[in-house]
Amino acid sequence: MGNPEEAESHTSEYTSSAPPPYSEAVQGSHREASRSTNGDRHTSTNATRISPYRPFPPILSAHYQWKMITPVFHLGDPTDKRLFAVKVHTGYGGYGPGRPGVVLHNGPTDKYPxxxxxxxxHYANSYSLNGIITLPSLSGGTTADGNCTEILRAATSPDAVVFRFSIEVGPGQDLWREDFEWRKSKGCEEDKGLVGAPWKCGFKLFRLSPRSGKDLDPDPANGTLQKSAPKNQELVAVFAWSSNLNLMDPFKIEFRGSGRTGVLGERFALMTVITGLRLWGLKAQRRTSESKIAAGEARCVPGTSSR
Incomplete structure (x- = not known):
C-alpha cells in the first residue's frame, strides 16, 4: 500500500513548502463567536486557515502501489494521484488518534501533518455503532493538540443502513452546523446510474436539512438515533468502489450538488472524505451489513438484548 523509498523521495521534494501542522495553523487564527439562541452558528476570523494544503478535487480516487509493504495509500485525481496520503493506524505508536482506524495526512506522504x-x-468491539472523527478545532483550543472530535453514528432505517454526522458548513466565515447521512446503496437502477462502469455505488451522502437538526440527536434515554429522517434531501456526495476488483484503484468519492459547488465549504468536504475512508474500513471488516448494525443497536437499547 506504499513504498517507503518513494515516500522519502517525495518528502524531500515537498519539505520546503510543507504547511504547518493543523494545531499550529489553527491556534490563534479562529475564534468561536457568541452563539445564537439555537446554538448552531459559529464565526471564524479566517476560515481559509483550516483548509487542506491542496483543495479537494470534485472526484477523489484512492490509489495503491504495487509494492504493498507499508500501510499507506494515496488519494488524488487524474492530474496527481498523490495529493494526500492515508495511513492505516493500528492504535499504537506516538502519532494519530490513539485508536485503530485511518489517518489522512495533509500532503503526499505520511510525513506530513x-x-x-x-x-x-476506545475499547469498542465489532458491534460498536460509533466512529470517532478527529478534525482540526475551529477555535483552536478544544484540546491540547488543537483538535476536536465528531461522531459518525451507524443506524438502521426503514429504507437502508445509514451513517450520520453533523458538521459546520458554509463557504465563508459564518459557519453553521447541519446534519448529513451516508445511506448504503441497495443496488437499484437509480443508484447504478449515479456512477458509470466499472464503478459500483456503495453509499450516497444526503444533506438532511439546511439547519441544525435536533431531531437526529441521540435520545438521551438510550443514546440511540431515531429511525427516520426527512425525505427529499439533496445528494451531495457518492462513495463508489470498483466492480471489477481493481486492487490498485479500489474506490472513489465524488462530490455532487452543493458539495461540488463549494456552497457547503471546506470543513464539510474534509468531513466527507474522512467519513468516506471510515466507511471503506468498515466495509473491509464486514461491518456495514444491516444485521451487524441491528445487532449493535439491540445491544445499546436497554432491555432488548443482554451483552
Whole structure:
C-alpha cells in the first residue's frame, strides 16, 4: 500500500513548502463567536486557515502501489494521484488518534501533518455503532493538540443502513452546523446510474436539512438515533468502489450538488472524505451489513438484548 523509498523521495521534494501542522495553523487564527439562541452558528476570523494544503478535487480516487509493504495509500485525481496520503493506524505508536482506524495526512506522504482521522471508540468491539472523527478545532483550543472530535453514528432505517454526522458548513466565515447521512446503496437502477462502469455505488451522502437538526440527536434515554429522517434531501456526495476488483484503484468519492459547488465549504468536504475512508474500513471488516448494525443497536437499547 506504499513504498517507503518513494515516500522519502517525495518528502524531500515537498519539505520546503510543507504547511504547518493543523494545531499550529489553527491556534490563534479562529475564534468561536457568541452563539445564537439555537446554538448552531459559529464565526471564524479566517476560515481559509483550516483548509487542506491542496483543495479537494470534485472526484477523489484512492490509489495503491504495487509494492504493498507499508500501510499507506494515496488519494488524488487524474492530474496527481498523490495529493494526500492515508495511513492505516493500528492504535499504537506516538502519532494519530490513539485508536485503530485511518489517518489522512495533509500532503503526499505520511510525513506530513495529520489532516483528519477516523476510527473506533476506545475499547469498542465489532458491534460498536460509533466512529470517532478527529478534525482540526475551529477555535483552536478544544484540546491540547488543537483538535476536536465528531461522531459518525451507524443506524438502521426503514429504507437502508445509514451513517450520520453533523458538521459546520458554509463557504465563508459564518459557519453553521447541519446534519448529513451516508445511506448504503441497495443496488437499484437509480443508484447504478449515479456512477458509470466499472464503478459500483456503495453509499450516497444526503444533506438532511439546511439547519441544525435536533431531531437526529441521540435520545438521551438510550443514546440511540431515531429511525427516520426527512425525505427529499439533496445528494451531495457518492462513495463508489470498483466492480471489477481493481486492487490498485479500489474506490472513489465524488462530490455532487452543493458539495461540488463549494456552497457547503471546506470543513464539510474534509468531513466527507474522512467519513468516506471510515466507511471503506468498515466495509473491509464486514461491518456495514444491516444485521451487524441491528445487532449493535439491540445491544445499546436497554432491555432488548443482554451483552
Amino acid at each position: 495529520m489532516l483528519a482521522a477516523a476510527g473506533d471508540e
